[in-house]
Amino acid sequence: MSDPGTAGPPLFIVLNQGSGSDDAAQVRQQIGDVLVRAGREHRFLQAARGSDVPVMAREAVAAAQASRGIVVAAGGDGTINTVVNAVLGTGCTMGVLPQGTFNYFGRAQGIPQDTVQATECLLTGTPQPVQVGLVNDRAFVVNASLGLYPQLLQDREAYKQRYGRSRWVAAWAAVLSLLHAHRPLRLELSNGQQVRSIRTPTLFVGNNGLQLSQIGIAEAPAVEQGDLVAITLRPVGTLAMAWLMLRGAFGQLGEANDVFSFAFDSMQVRPAAPFGRRRMKVAADGEVFRMRAPLQFRVAPQPLMLIKPLAAIAPASADPVNSP
Structure with a gap:
């Protein structure tokens, strides 16, 4: 756990090293710098491989439930999906730091694609309900x-x-x-x-x-x-x-x-x-x-409570290679 403070509930950040093209160490440094300056209590749960993400997500949820914290997914849409599946129905609030190739989820919710700006939104945004789809469970x-x-x-x-x-x-x-x-x-x-x-x-x-x-x-x-x-x-x-x-x-x-x-x-x-x-x-x-x-x-009968910016940010342009 890093630099406890009273600025808000602790953040438990599931970071997928394999998402996107940015260096994971640099991403972690950028996120940590913003949170340390704000005095925000946080902990990184770093997944070396995509197969490690479900374990890290469950650990983050357990820690958030014990401390009334927030679970944060730092990765692409696949990483976000894994964390959503761990969070949904637990009563935990979730945050997103987009790090993937397309980042459709973050863009649709108005979350900046820049890591520093997205981290700042975790500090200033508010929990808002977001629709989740289900295929079986x-x-x-x-x-x-x-x-x-x-x-x-x-x-x-x-x-x-x-x-x-x-x-x-x-x-x-x-x-x-x-x-x-x-x-x-x-x-x-x-x-x-x-x-x-x-x-x-x-x-x-x-x-x-x-x-x-x-x-x-x-x-x-x-x-x-x-x-x-x-x-x-x-x-x-x-x-x-x-x-x-x-x-x-x-x-x-x-x-x-x-x-x-x-x-x-x-x-x-x-x-x-x-x-x-x-x-x-x-x-x-x-x-x-x-x-x-x-x-x-x-x-899903219950929405996901997601930290979103106070003001919506215009989504980026179309991505041709992720269409059906």
Whole structure:
């Protein structure tokens, strides 16, 4: 624990060394300098690898509960997702210091992308409720998906580990992924009243109005009204899929004839018979898991209490390589 003070509740900072391109030691120094100057009690829980983040997150939650402190995630959207899953339902307040490649969650909440400014917001901001999505019992704050999109994410991570973390590497990995054949999913979607059968390369569920609006989905405002937004595609060839990705980069995905989108608050998804109970590959905020069907997508009954700036900061420009 560093420099106890009376400036506010203690901060327990889960720092993922693998997120983003900045040196973790420099990031920690920047955060610590701001908090020491403010006399704010804080403790770093540093994860050497992404696989260490869940353990650090649970430790941070336990410490925050014992001292009425705040759990802070310093990392990309995947790190934030892991910490959210540890925090949600515990009564703890959470803060975010964006360190990833895209930082959709932080940007949508008006949190600065600069580490020093984001740390200062932890000191001056206030807890505000933020909607969380659930796929089965797994929380997500940006998006969750199955089919082609989780495969794109896995390929992107493999290329980042080999060539470094940058948006150009992510874009190139997406292009190479599309060159491989992908079998369409056969799914049954149910809202409790109607069942719809579809055949699609991917099902994408968004919980981030910024991302949805940037790729041109008309239902993006529904996130602010308490819903999630689903996007499905008709099965198309490689060139057509690449064209759809390009349209998403220019904010025109929702205008394409092969794209369908709709808002909902709860939806069950299962593979079409006879595979209704098999495990499916699901991505949540960039992290890929295996989950047993059926999958239940819904809005979490309780919001996440997040430290947000007093005045909203305008979000940055679109990111073409993180669109579905």
